[in-house]
Amino acid sequence: MTTYLSKQKKGDLQDMAKQAGLSGYDDMLKDDLVTALDEKLRADSSKFAGNPIFAEFYKRGGSPVKKQRQVSSPSVPDADGELKTARRRKTIVAKVKDEAADAVNGAEDAAADTSTALATRTPRAVQRIAERVPLPPSPKVVSDYIARSQASFSTKLSDMYKKSGTTEAIEGVRDTASTVVAIEVLCNLIEAVGLQTETFPWRYAFDIPAIPAIKSHAYAVKLPDFFVLVTSFFWAPSTLWLTTSLFVPLLFAYFFNFSLSIRGQGARTRSSPHVYKFDPLTYNVSKALVTWLVYSQGFRFNGFWSDETVARVDGALFGGYQGVLIGTAIGALASLYEAILQKH
Template identity: 35%
Template sequence: MSPALPYLRGLRKSDLVVLAEVSNLQDFEDYKKTELEAALDDHLSTNRASLSSEQKLADYYRRLSQTSRSSPIKREPKTEPVMSGDDGRRPSRSRRTIKPKEEVEATDESDSSASKQSTPASRTPARRRSLHFPSLPPSPAVITDAIDRQTTKARQSMSEAWDASGLTERSDALRSCLSSVRTIELITLAMELCGLLSQIVPMRYLTTFPAVSTVGTPEYAVKVPDVFILLEASFWGPFSLWLSTSIFLPSVLAYFCNLSLKISQQGSSHAYGTRRTTSSAAAKAAEVGNFDPLVFNVSKALISYLVYTSNCTFWNMYRQMTVTTVSGAVPGGLPGLMTGAAIGTLGSLYEAILRR
């Protein structure tokens, strides 16, 4: 420890940091105030020759020089006998020669004291290594900022992964595909067909998966549809009846009784023959299509009601059992058929209102 260390202890840590930056002290950011004082004192006393010209370090070196130039320990004067005559002049001469010796002794003692004081300073790195602890965060705000940065990075990476997957574009495409009356009608027909096939197509046993005791699952019998039913009339009778009453006959009526097509043709006949009007008329005709969805759903409801309530066999083309099988196989029976047709009718009216 040098004599100027109390001066460093009286400074604040910010002032010590400034002195460390001026003196080019390495790796002092993680030091505490006491460690920084000891390291800075060791560094400044060791590099005194190269750093004494710095203006900000003048106070430190001034205190260090004042301490090193302190007066040596006074010695007791030697008692010498008093002489008379010429012998009395010799002690004065001896006193004149003694003063330089005392100064030499004083400087020797000061150098020895400086060397003794520099000895513990040279040992400070070992103490500094022993006092070195892992750095702790200076404040909770630093921890909060670090958490915010990590959260932002995680959110950004998740957003980039979501954009790269393309799920947004696919969901938008699926949404636009399902947002139409024709899609609703297709879903209704698919549900009716699945119910009918589950009733008229038998399932044949294929194999059995054994039970797994470790998982706790029982044995499971695997069954597959019997495709040989396609060669029998028990399949084609109910299937053709449902196809005629739910798709074929309503489609024929919707094609020939297309009310929306008539209205679009009347609107285009009143328009003048400019390029813009003809293109808009063609676009409206393309939107209308060849089949009127309103007529399709209304005719489907009427045909289903007339056939399945009165057990119509189409002039003995179908058996009574076939009509009963179809009406019972469709999900919900006859009310299910009427409900699907009503939903399609309401969707057609709503779409026509929005198109106006």
């Protein structure tokens, strides 16, 4: 019966509550009003059963007055026993049918109430979620927002790159490397690295123990042996290389400097060639000549260095003395190319 009341509108329920003499129904919620009205009608069923307003309510659950009359009917004499038994059977059968009908109606009402509740409550829940979550009005707004975000991120990244000075640093390295001097320094640095493996050995110092937790192995740590700095083991090959690759070639490049001939031509213009203090072409030619004499032809500077020292340096350099000759050829070509570019 409560299902029947819950399906009614609140205005109809208030009218029924007024007819039933229920107080305070104006301030009640619908669910509370249904519960209070149901209890009132059940408690005073004999009073309101004849009221047409509540007829449907009692019809859904069966009339309690009718049930009471059927149960409390007067007894029939024994002589009329067959008639009494028939009436009793009819009453029981009718009662069972009414109960079955009530059960079916109750199930239908419960299903209808559930579907009605879902139909009425689900949109409210969706509406509440929609109110809490700010949804975009259209896909175009979303695409515009993504485009603006990408543009803002690109602008910030570009500003950070400019402020870091990376562009200026790259341009500075490029300007420095685009000279003959940079090529000469690079070639000599490669030779020095190769010589270091022979003249400055690294000795075993200690082990870093293995760590079973990360499945690492023991690692041997080596440190440079600085004691060789006070022995001829280091200085003999080092001075030989410095003499053949730096001192003698720079001496010739200083005195045989062909770029000095442009000084008497007046003021330098933008296209005037750069004047080096040491002529790069002379440096490379003299370096190649001295290297060939010492490492190939047995020239020892009047016995100042031994054959063993020469062999050590030759074996330590990348590619031997032939690698040094290749470096001088590259430097000479770069010098000529730079002179041609400056002339034009």
